[in-house]
Amino acid sequence: MENIEDILHNSLRALGEENYDKFLNSEIVVHWDTLVDENIRANVRPVALEHGVLFVHSTNSAIKDQLKFFAEDILDALNSKFGKVERVVKEIRPAKPFQVAAFKERTAKPAPPKIVATALDDISLTDEETARCEMSVQKIADEDLRAVTLQTLLLRAKAQKFKLADGWHKCKTCDALCAAGETFCEVCRLRELEKIRRKLFEIFYDTPWLTSEEARKIFTDKFPNLRDRCPPDFVNSTRTSLIQLLAGRLTLDEDNDGSNEILRLVMLERRLPPEKVTPAIIRRTLNELHFNFASPTRFPRYKFSKFRNLKSNA
Numbered sequence: 579m580e581n582i583e584d585i586l587h588n589s590l591r592a593l594g595e596e597n598y599d600k601f602l603n604s605e606i607v608v609h610w611d612t613l614v615d616e617n618i619r620a621n622v623r624p625v626a627l628e629h630g631v632l633f634v635h636s637t638n639s640a641i642k643d644q645l646k647f648f649a650e651d652i653l654d655a656l657n658s659k660f661g662k663v664e665r666v667v668k669e670i671r672p673a674k675p676f677q678v679a680a681f682k683e684r685t686a687k688p689a690p691p692k693i694v695a696t697a698l699d700d701i702s703l704t705d706e707e708t709a710r711c712e713m714s715v716q717k718i719a720d721e722d723l724r725a726v727t728l729q730t731l732l733l734r735a736k737a738q739k740f741k742l743a744d745g746w747h748k749c750k751t752c753d754a755l756c757a758a759g760e761t762f763c764e765v766c767r768l769r770e771l772e773k774i775r776r777k778l779f780e781i782f783y784d785t786p787w788l789t790s791e792e793a794r795k796i797f798t799d800k801f802p803n804l805r806d807r808c809p810p811d812f813v814n815s816t817r818t819s820l821i822q823l824l825a826g827r828l829t830l831d832e833d834n835d836g837s838n839e840i841l842r843l844v845m846l847e848r849r850l851p852p853e854k855v856t857p858a859i860i861r862r863t864l865n866e867l868h869f870n871f872a873s874p875t876r877f878p879r880y881k882f883s884k885f886r887n888l889k890s891n892a
Contacts, residue, residue: 606660636672775812782816787850787852825843844863
């Protein structure tokens with residue numbers, strides 16, 4: 579029988595890899611101090627988990643340079659805690675500036691809560707609203723369960739009235755409520771962000787040498803009404819996600835037919851046009867990304883002659 583922790587992990591994984599990564603990232607942040615030794619704890623902080631790569635930040639330059647020496651110990655500690663079925667963290671890399679900035683913004687102390695005059699207990703339901711909740715639980719045979727469910731429905735109805743009184747309104751695409759000033763509820767907001775991410779994927783896939791700012795300009799010129807929903811850190815995160823997705827589909831060997839995809843991956847990572855990509859850059863990039871490939875790579879055996887043909891045809 580699965581324990582509660584395994585059920586929770588499996589349920590969150592079913593919601594999608596991105597949501598599961600967010601959950602794991604928060605869990606790693608919470609348990610970090612208990613999993614790593616004192617030296618790491620004092621100088622290194624986890625920032626973001628994306629497709630099995632944990633990005634960490636350190637203000638100590640000496641520790642940053644030594645990260646590769648104790649990375650395996652960190653990986654073992656994290657996977658022994660969270661990766662009982664499969665390794666959830668495959669690689670540790672230094673965080674990029676935009677990831678550090680986004681992490682600081684996420685973890686900043688929230689503003690003081692808004693004080694409202696009306697408490698939830700002061701909200702009263704009409705007889706019709708109460709009767710509707712009572713009708714919803716009539717088919718529950720167990721008396722105790724029926725009472726608990728009714729109490730939950732009554733509280734939810736009160737909460738909905740409280741939100742409406744506080745300026746909440748219906749989401750643009752569904753019947754859920756969203757806060758004043760918001761257009762979508764949380765679920766629909768995530769769906770909208772996913773649509774934007776797919777559009778950015780297309781831009782980066784077709785022109786992988788673009789900088790994030792150049793890709794953002796192309797997107798906002800095409801969809802000016804979505805400018806506010808496409809901030810620079812979101813574009814940077816999308817680029818990183820696409821790099822991880824492409825790398826996860828690749829295998830490298832002498833008979834590899836994915837040269838086009840490999841070249842695209844290198845251009846994405848280095849932000850270089852095809853004419854500036856050299857075999858040395860390819861080798862260095864693949865070496866840095868090799869933990870993310872679908873199967874282990876053997877760089878000394880790999881031949882880069884195919885890339886010369888691709889560059890000449892670009």
